[in-house]
Amino acid sequence: MRGRQRVKTVVDLVEAPEAAPAARPATAPPAPPVDVDPLYGVALLKTAFELKRRPEGSVDEVLRGVLARMRIDEDAFRSFLARQGGLLAALGQKR
Secondary structure (H helix, E strand, O other), X not given: OOOOOOOOOOOOOOOOOOXXXXXXOOOOOOOOOOOOOOHXXXXXXXXXXXXXXXXXXOHHHHHHHHHHHHOOXXXXXXXXXXXXXXXXXXXXXXX
């Protein structure tokens, strides 16, 4: 090999003592309930994309259309939105 050679770094791995599991920070949002349909997040994304594509449509109209196409119960979805209202408002204000 011609030219300069790289310096090789040797790292000694030391086993860390077993620590207690890290506690969840107080600022972390609570875990979502288990009964939430995983398609709700997809429905929110589709609604956002649809609103971006058609800005003249109302949010309720676009949301109804997305939920109908995805065959999601509108009442259950709206109750999910009501439970997540604080989180959604916080995310909307970060924008």
